[in-house]
Amino acid sequence: MLRTLKKYKAPYLFILPFFILFFVFQLIPTIWTVYISLTDWKGIGSPEFCGFGNYQKMAVDDMFWESLGNTVVYWISGLILIICCALLIACLLNSRYLRKDSARAFFKTATFLPNICAAIAMGLIFRMLFDENVGLVNEVVSLAGGPKVPWLTSTTFSKIPVIILNVWRYTPWFTMILLSGLLNISKDYYEAATVDGANAAQQFWFITLPSLKNILFFCSVTLTVDMWKLFNESYILPGPGTSNSSLFQYMYESGFNVFNMGYASAIGVVLILILMVISVIQFAVRRRQGEL
Amino acid sequence: MKKKIAILLAATLTATSLAACSGSNDNAPAATTASAGGQGGAADQGNAGGGEQPAASGTVYPAGTLTVYAMGNPQYRQQYFETWLENHRDIAPDVKIEFVQTEGTADIREKITMTALSGATDDLPDAAMLDPVTIMDLAKAGLLKDETEYLTPLLDKMVDNATKDATIDGKIYALPDSVRPQVLFYNKEIFDRYEIDPEMMSTMEGYIEAGRQLKEKSNGEVYLSYIDPTSKTWRYWGRRGLMPSAGAKIWDDNGEVVIGNDEGTKKALGAIDTMNNEGLLMKTTIMEPALYDAINNQKVATFLIGAFWDEFMRQNCEATKGQWRVMSAPEFEGVGKAGAPVSQYMGIIEKGDNPYSELFRMMWYDFTFDIEAKEEWVNSMEAQNAPYSNPVSIEMLEDPFWKEPSEYYGGMSFREMEGKCLSNGADNLAVTPQDAEADEIISAELEKYVAGNQSMEDAIANMDKNLKAKIGKADVIQ
Numbered sequence: 054m055l056r057t058l059k060k061y062k063a064p065y066l067f068i069l070p071f072f073i074l075f076f077v078f079q080l081i082p083t084i085w086t087v088y089i090s091l092t093d094w095k096g097i098g099s100p101e102f103c104g105f106g107n108y109q110k111m112a113v114d115d116m117f118w119e120s121l122g123n124t125v126v127y128w129i130s131g132l133i134l135i136i137c138c139a140l141l142i143a144c145l146l147n148s149r150y151l152r153k154d155s156a157r158a159f160f161k162t163a164t165f166l167p168n169i170c171a172a173i174a175m176g177l178i179f180r181m182l183f184d185e186n187v188g189l190v191n192e193v194v195s196l197a198g199g200p201k202v203p204w205l206t207s208t209t210f211s212k213i214p215v216i217i218l219n220v221w222r223y224t225p226w227f228t229m230i231l232l233s234g235l236l237n238i239s240k241d242y243y244e245a246a247t248v249d250g251a252n253a254a255q256q257f258w259f260i261t262l263p264s265l266k267n268i269l270f271f272c273s274v275t276l277t278v279d280m281w282k283l284f285n286e287s288y289i290l291p292g293p294g295t296s297n298s299s300l301f302q303y304m305y306e307s308g309f310n311v312f313n314m315g316y317a318s319a320i321g322v323v324l325i326l327i328l329m330v331i332s333v334i335q336f337a338v339r340r341r342q343g344e345l
Numbered sequence: 346m347k348k349k350i351a352i353l354l355a356a357t358l359t360a361t362s363l364a365a366c367s368g369s370n371d372n373a374p375a376a377t378t379a380s381a382g383g384q385g386g387a388a389d390q391g392n393a394g395g396g397e398q399p400a401a402s403g404t405v406y407p408a409g410t411l412t413v414y415a416m417g418n419p420q421y422r423q424q425y426f427e428t429w430l431e432n433h434r435d436i437a438p439d440v441k442i443e444f445v446q447t448e449g450t451a452d453i454r455e456k457i458t459m460t461a462l463s464g465a466t467d468d469l470p471d472a473a474m475l476d477p478v479t480i481m482d483l484a485k486a487g488l489l490k491d492e493t494e495y496l497t498p499l500l501d502k503m504v505d506n507a508t509k510d511a512t513i514d515g516k517i518y519a520l521p522d523s524v525r526p527q528v529l530f531y532n533k534e535i536f537d538r539y540e541i542d543p544e545m546m547s548t549m550e551g552y553i554e555a556g557r558q559l560k561e562k563s564n565g566e567v568y569l570s571y572i573d574p575t576s577k578t579w580r581y582w583g584r585r586g587l588m589p590s591a592g593a594k595i596w597d598d599n600g601e602v603v604i605g606n607d608e609g610t611k612k613a614l615g616a617i618d619t620m621n622n623e624g625l626l627m628k629t630t631i632m633e634p635a636l637y638d639a640i641n642n643q644k645v646a647t648f649l650i651g652a653f654w655d656e657f658m659r660q661n662c663e664a665t666k667g668q669w670r671v672m673s674a675p676e677f678e679g680v681g682k683a684g685a686p687v688s689q690y691m692g693i694i695e696k697g698d699n700p701y702s703e704l705f706r707m708m709w710y711d712f713t714f715d716i717e718a719k720e721e722w723v724n725s726m727e728a729q730n731a732p733y734s735n736p737v738s739i740e741m742l743e744d745p746f747w748k749e750p751s752e753y754y755g756g757m758s759f760r761e762m763e764g765k766c767l768s769n770g771a772d773n774l775a776v777t778p779q780d781a782e783a784d785e786i787i788s789a790e791l792e793k794y795v796a797g798n799q800s801m802e803d804a805i806a807n808m809d810k811n812l813k814a815k816i817g818k819a820d821v822i823q
Contacts, residue, residue, distance in 0.1 A: 095778070096458040097486035113814040115807075116789060185628075186635045206574035206628065208798045293574055293796035294789030309455045311782045312482070 083325065090318035096308075100315065107319035116295045117320065120303035123287070126212060127219060127299060128280040134220045136272055139227035144261070146228070147235040161232075168225040176218065176289025180205070183214040183290070211292025218286045223279065227272050234268035235261070274335055281328055300324060404703075408439030411701040413691075414453045414473040418656075419444035421731040425722045426708050437704060450476040451781070454483070457694065461488060469696040472705050475519055477510035477776045480692060481822065484518040485778075490693040490702060493517045502714070504767065507737045510688045510776060513822060519690035520709045523734035525652040526766035527586060527674040527684025533755065534668040535559070535567060535646045543672065546647070549587075549616055552675040556625035559646055565624070570647050571636055572617070572626040574795050579788035581631065581650050587613035589685035589771040591677045595783060595812070596775055600819040604787070605809025612677055614791075618801035628795070637661040649674055651687050652763045656732035659753050667755045671762040673769065682771030689734075714738050720746045735763045777819040786811045 058065060090107055092100035111117050142164055151157050167175070182189050183204040191201045204210050242260045251259070262269075283299040295303060300320065308317030415422065423444040430437055447453045453473050460468050475483070483489045493516045496508060504524055511519040529546060536543050536555075539562040545551035556569030572578055587593075593609030596602060604610050620626050627645055629636045639645050641664035648654055658669065674684035691709060693702050711718060719736060723746075726733040736742060742764055751759040777783070787808045794804040 095482060096455075097461060097482060097488065110815055115811060116786070184635065187638075203796070207796045208793060291575060293792035293798070296793070296796070306785070310451050311785055312451075312454065312458070313782055 086318045086321050086325075089315055090322045092315045094314045095312045096314045103315065107316045108323075110316060111319055111323070116298075116303060117300075119295045120298045120300045123212060123295070123297055124281060124283065124300040127216065127283050127287075128277060130216050131219055131223065131280040131283075132273060132276055134216070135223045135227055135276060136269065138220060138224045139231050139272070140265075142224065142228045143231035143235055144257070146232055161229075164228055165225045167221050168223075170222075172222065172285035173289055175222065176285060179214055179218045180290055205290060205292055208293050208296035211290075211297040214290050215287045215297050218290065219280075219283065222286070223276070227276070230272060231265065231268060234265045238264045270335070270339055274332065277331055277335070278328060281324060281331075404436055406437040406440050406704050407700050409700070410441045410443050411472075411705060412470040413442065413444050413705075414447050414456060414470045415444050416447050416449050416453070416474055418732055419446055419474070421726060421729070421733070424725070425712060425718075428722075429708050429711055429718070433707075440701070440704065442708075445470065450474070450479045454479045457483065457488060461486070466696045469694050471696075471699055471701045472691055472693050474522065475511075475690045475692045477688065477690075478778070478780045480511050480519050480690060481513060481776065481778055483692065484513055484516075488695050489518040490695050490699075491516050491518060492520060492693070495706060496520065502739060503737045504739060504742070506686070507688070510773070511690045511692075519692035520706070521713075521737045522689045522691050524686050524688050524737055524767065525734055526686045526763060526770055527590070527650065528652050528654075528762065528766045529672045529674050530648040530650070530654060530658065530669055531672065532643060532646050532665060532668050533670045534665075535643055539563060539567075543670070546672065546675055549591075549675045549677045552647075552649070553616065553619055553623075553625070555647075556620060557623065560623070560625055566644060568627040568639075568645050569620060569625040570627070570649060571631060571639075571645060572621055572628055572795055573631045574628060574792060575630060576784075576788040576792065577631050578617075578795055579784060579791045582617055583613070583787070583791065584774060584784065585651060585687055586649060586674075586684060587616055587677075589773055590674060590680065590682050591616070592680045592682070592771070594774070595787070596777065596819045596821055598821060600777065600821045602809055602812045602816070602818075604812060605806055609680075610805060612680075614801055614805060616677075618794075621795070632657060641665060643668075649684075652734070652766070653687075653732070655753075655759060655763075656730075659730045666753050669754055670757050671754060671759055671766070673766045676769075680771070681769075683766065683769045685771045685773040686767055687773075714741065716741050716744055716746075720744070735760055775819075775821050777821050779816050779819040782816055783812060783819070786815060 089100060091102060091104060093103045093106065094100035145151070146157065146160055146164065151160065181187075183191075185191060185201055185203050185206055188204070190204065194200070194202055202210055204214050238261065242264075243256055246256050246260060282301050284301045284305065287297050287299045288302050288305075290297065292298075298306075301324065304317050304320040304324065307313050307320060413419070423442060426442045426444075430440060430442060447456065453475065457469060457473060460466075469488075480489065492511075496517050500508065503521060507521040507524055508517045508519075511517050511521065529552075531543050531546065533543065539559060541555055541558050541562070543555070546555050552569075559567045559569055572582070588595075588610065591609045591613035593604075593613045594607050595604045595610075627636070627639060629639065636645070640658070640662045643665065648658075658665075676683050691705075693699070693705055713736060719741060723733050725731075735747065741747065746760075747764065748758050748761040750756045753759070754762075790799070790804040790807045790811070793799050794801055799807070
């Protein structure tokens with residue numbers, strides 16, 4: 054071991070900064086979080102050990118389960134809508150109909166803009182758009198002859214603005230990733246398919262999608278983590294109670310509004326476990342498919 | 346050679362990472378400065394227990410910034426303290442004061458807690474604006490200075506219960522800043538137009554009846570008041586409003602959850618339910634443009650809320666200037682109390698050698714008891730449509746200045762009414778360290794009720810169930 058370290062000290066030294074940061078800012082806080090989750094601690098004073106009390110509390114906490122359910126909704130809807138929208142836009146940007154380079158550059162920039170806007174600022178604008186009384190969305194609904202929809206004041210609709218904001222913000226990033234994948238697919242495949250008489254849908258289904266498999270997998274893993282960490286969107290567009298809160302938001306509020314650090318840590322531990330299980334399943338499925 | 350350079354580079358990167366993680370030593374000179382300010386500390390000892398304006402002779406406070414965490418619009422308070430410092434350059438020649446704007450007491454607590462946890466005590470503020478729950482937690486953690494000795498001789502000079510919510514186990518942990526009552530704001534012009542006698546609103550039944558008449562006579566154009574779909578319904582209608590005046594309880598004296606069977610709760614939340622079901626309340630978020638528009642268009646006739654609402658009205662509802670009046674909050678039959686006052690405090694942070702503790706007490710004393718300076722500042726606040734509250738000093742309240750008519754209230758003296766409305770105040774709900782969590786649970790159920798997802802009976806039952814499941818028993822201290 055020591056001989057190996059001595060022999061390869063240069064590469065080990067190069068990766069050392071990452072591991073120092075990883076240990077200091079990720080591993081140690083994670084272990085600390087697990088410890089705090091077993092205590093009753095309000096952020097000041099000494100933590101008092103309470104065993105699995107916080108986890109037992111979680112089991113009977115309606116707000117926790119509602120936030121967990123909401124997060125699953127955001128995750129599933131995000132995976133489907135964001136990847137579909139990103140793929141569609143990436144295909145359009147890569148389309149042969151967009152011939153001029155200047156036009157392509159313009160649309161690429163325009164597509165990416167939502168991603169660089171500050172999430173909180175966008176959230177505030179969406180809050181105005183979805184306001185029940187004076188919001189633009191309800192104005193349009195009214196013009197179309199419909200009744201005013203209580204977007205953010207009803208438990209039924211309050212998740213919809215969050216999902217829309219979510220899709221609007223995340224789609225550009227994944228569009229760019231998918232577009233880079235599309236640009237790497239050899240044109241030869243499409244030319245051969247055209248010669249064989251394949252139409253656009255068949256080319257998409259039999260060439261584009263299989264070629265993007267690994268990138269789509271990467272997107273789904275990244276999106277899964279992002280969606281389970283969702284915070285800004287639901288925090289800035291609050292609905293009644295926890296009707297549209299994400300689990301991450303509930304964890305934050307338990308920690309910094311209620312100052313129940315032990316309980317918030319327990320939620321954090323559950324989040325880590327959920328993400329680990331999902332990631333393991335995703336990787337296992339890919340391995341079984343022989344793709345990894 | 347290349348290998349050596351590579352190793353050197355890697356070593357530099359590692360060292361940089363370690364340095365970045367190790368924290369800065371920038372505080373060291375500040376700490377030295379603070380220690381050098383031992384004169385402040387000396388002043389501390391010299392004036393302890395004085396109960397008067399602390400003597401400043403011979404004491405010169407060290408150069409630096411006195412930091413105060415506050416909420417609302419603290420820049421206006423800063424104006425007062427800056428003027429005070431300008432007038433006292435002999436004792437604080439190079440001291441500046443900075444009021445840091447925060448979102449609220451939770452934000453203040455978060456900032457103080459995180460800073461204390463990190464061990465960077467020099468970065469803690471010198472003082473902070475606090476509510477009773479935060480005082481309780483910070484005092485328990487030893488982060489607040491004990492003000493008992495300093496305040497005890499001053500208690501007779503202040504309004505009743507000025508220090509009540511800052512007293513824990515007989516010790517006072519913060520300086521009283523304001524005690525503001527619940528009041529009933531009503532638009533006299535609307536009541537005159539529909540020939541409704543505002544006096545009928547002295548009881549809760551009369552208040553609801555006034556709403557019914559307003560709705561009927563205006564063909565549903567005018568609402569009695571508002572209901573907020575967010576947590577503010579619990580905060581303003583519930584915890585600070587109808588719950589105390591109905592004599593409601595969340596916990597019994599032993600800390601057991603009783604909200605589900607409590608008659609007071611049924612009265613308080615039942616009144617909200619009646620008003621909401623009968624369409625007397627406009628569903629809109631408070632402190633947002635939609636509500637201000639409705640007020641300016643004379644579509645909302647009353648606000649049963651804390652006296653702090655005055656500043657929001659003056660700032661945002663200029664179109665109704667002169668139309669509003671204030672009266673005591675309605676009383677529930679059989680209880681006879683008119684809403685509980687809301688107290689706010691300034692706590693001096695215990696951070697070791699705090700060179701400005703005594704200086705801040707001097708400023709607070711002046712702000713609380715200097716009649717002339719306070720009146721000048723209040724005039725300036727009125728001119729700027731800025732917030733101010735009635736003083737806690739009895740002597741100051743007796744000054745004719747605090748009975749002067751207010752233009753915004755059609756010649757009625759808002760300041761005088763604010764003082765009068767304190768007279769029949771209900772007791773606040775018991776303060777417990779579990780309040781923040783309880784508020785979250787209760788508010789969530791109330792929000793679902795406002796959203797139309799459950800009846801008020803179900804909401805109360807769910808509050809009871811979830812409080813029992815999540816908190817169980819509270820530590821009732823007061």
